[in-house]
Amino acid sequence: MQAIAFESVDFSYGEDSAFRIKNLNFTVEEGEFVAVLGHNGSGKSTLARLANGILTPDGGKVSAFGIPAEGKNLYEVRKKVGVVFQNPDNQTVASIVEDDVAFGAENVGTPREEIGKRIEFALKAVGMEEYRHATIARLSGGQKQRIAIAGVLALKPGVIILDESTAMLDPRGRREIMEVVKRLKEEEGLTVVLITHFMEEALMADRAVVMNRGEIVMQGTPQEIFSRSEDLITYNLVLPRIRYIEQRLNEGGMSVGGTLDTQILAEEIARCVS
Amino acid sequence: MKDVAFGQYYPVESFVHKLDPRLKLLFLIAYIVAIFVATNFYGLAVCAFVLILAVAFSRVPVLKVLRAIRGVLFLVLFTAVLNVLFHTGETVYWQYGILCISKEGILFSVFFVIRLVLLVVCSSLLTYTTTPVSLTDGIESLLTPLKWIRFPVHELALIMSIALRFIPILSDETGRIMNAQKARGADFETGGLIKKIRAVVPILIPLLLSAFRRADELGEAMDARCYMGSKNRTKYKKLTFGWRDAIGFLLGAAMVTGVVLLRVYLTGVV
Structure with missing residues (x-):
């Protein structure tokens, strides 16, 4: 089953906008973890907004789990495709944690007892059980963003899209979110689309997709993508640190590489040096 | 700064606090x-x-x-x-x-x-x-009885609670903007009434602009979480x-x- 499917999608923000998406085909299989990379204005956030029907394509078809994102089905698609946005402060509705997590479930008419269970489940999934009655304004950025993820999880989505959800966080908050994402994928079997410009975050994905000017320009495993360093640079992307170190070592005459694992790289370097 | 705006609520546990x-x-x-x-x-x-x-x-x-x-x-x-x-x-x-x-x-x-x-x-x-x-x-x-005459009770309550939710955020932001303007040489302390009122403008405009941007993003996030107004909506908290x-x-x-x-x-x- 395809969790998200774009079939020759066209989109623009109006006539005089320079940015446009033309004939975009993109699919995410159920259970997959896809990282979408691209510099500012590459169209990666537009992708997220098209996927859950906040934006409507000018042409082509967007569907989630076989349900087309249009007309009456729009809310079905939004239930299936959860989006966590960039700014933690601008996506929480209520002042108290549990009230905010409940918001989505309340919107779709979930019975009361069920909402209670979902809040429990969602907060546990993001590791915030003790904060159920806390005031959101007093939480850290990482914690707020975990609450935002919980709010999406309370809708029981099939796929969760993180639209640069770590961009405004400090390194610690970023790590917190990535741990939660990893756990959701492994333990809940959730399909994850991670939109980011931090290359490190893409390393744990099954597949990486690079976007540039509204087009998908590269696709493959993170390994494959990051081995094409020249191409990445043309799309204004920087290499993950580990890849950068490998490259410099190779330029210096060592022959290491082909790995994205620090441990293996360390062993290789040790071998070369001795 | 975060606690300033929360009315004058006095946080203790008491008989009166626990009343409906x-x-x-x-x-x-x-x-x-x-x-x-x-x-x-x-x-x-x-x-x-x-x-x-x-x-x-x-x-x-x-x-x-x-x-x-x-x-x-x-x-x-x-x-x-x-x-x-x-x-x-x-x-x-x-x-x-x-x-x-x-x-x-x-x-x-x-x-x-x-x-x-x-x-x-x-x-x-x-x-x-x-x-x-x-x-x-x-x-x-x-106000629930007013729903009979199609008064948007739920929407009104949501507006009120969102306003409350954004008070600490906007008050933080006001502080940040004031500091940013001070760093650019703005003077908020001296001068007469007219001058002080004028000094508020460079705070107010960025604040207003940011509030609109936040509202826009919040609307999108609410849409993404299936908000469709009060229709078929359930409520988790019961009084x-x-x-x-x-x-x-x-x-x-x-x-x-x-x-x-x-x-x-x-x-x-x-």
Whole structure:
């Protein structure tokens, strides 16, 4: 089953906008973890907004789990495709944690007892059980963003899209979110689309997709993508640190590489040096 | 900065804090009515007694409660003086033209001062003991009958709670913008009134702009979480009416009855 499917999608923000998406085909299989990379204005956030029907394509078809994102089905698609946005402060509705997590479930008419269970489940999934009655304004950025993820999880989505959800966080908050994402994928079997410009975050994905000017320009495993360093640079992307170190070592005459694992790289370097 | 804006809520656990916000709101209305129904000192004494009881059980320090009066002190004194000078009576102590000080005038003005003080203390007790969030919930619940005439009760309540949610965020942001403007040489402290008002403009415009941007993003996030208005919406939090509320209700009912009876049977004491 395809969790998200774009079939020759066209989109623009109006006539005089320079940015446009033309004939975009993109699919995410159920259970997959896809990282979408691209510099500012590459169209990666537009992708997220098209996927859950906040934006409507000018042409082509967007569907989630076989349900087309249009007309009456729009809310079905939004239930299936959860989006966590960039700014933690601008996506929480209520002042108290549990009230905010409940918001989505309340919107779709979930019975009361069920909402209670979902809040429990969602907060546990993001590791915030003790904060159920806390005031959101007093939480850290990482914690707020975990609450935002919980709010999406309370809708029981099939796929969760993180639209640069770590961009405004400090390194610690970023790590917190990535741990939660990893756990959701492994333990809940959730399909994850991670939109980011931090290359490190893409390393744990099954597949990486690079976007540039509204087009998908590269696709493959993170390994494959990051081995094409020249191409990445043309799309204004920087290499993950580990890849950068490998490259410099190779330029210096060592022959290491082909790995994205620090441990293996360390062993290789040790071998070369001795 | 984060705690500044949360009204004057006094966070302790007490009998009054745990009361249903709807009951507290209705009690305040009943109290206001009772104060104005009371036409003699006995009636007011009943009201005062009930309020003292409420303050005692709220565990809010008396000094803090009395501080609420400070804001209206001028108004209270001003009306008291006017009442003394213009109220005519039989036992006149001093007269000059239309101004006269009489026994009845003094009594009337004391009566009026007590009324105002009780009114202010009772309403501030509500905000001392109820969080803005539960106050909003209470208002929403009480307004529910208005849904019959298609009044958007749910939307109104949502607007109120979102506004409350953004107060700390926007107040933080105001601080940040002020610092940013100060770093660029803006001067907020010196100068006259006009100059100070003008200095506010470079804070207000970025703040407004950012508020709009936030509203836009919030709307998108709400859409993404399937918000479709009040249609088919369920509510997780339910307000429950417990034994405390029953006691509160009985007390309020007894107070109103007492005041009415005192008015009927003891007319003309003041």
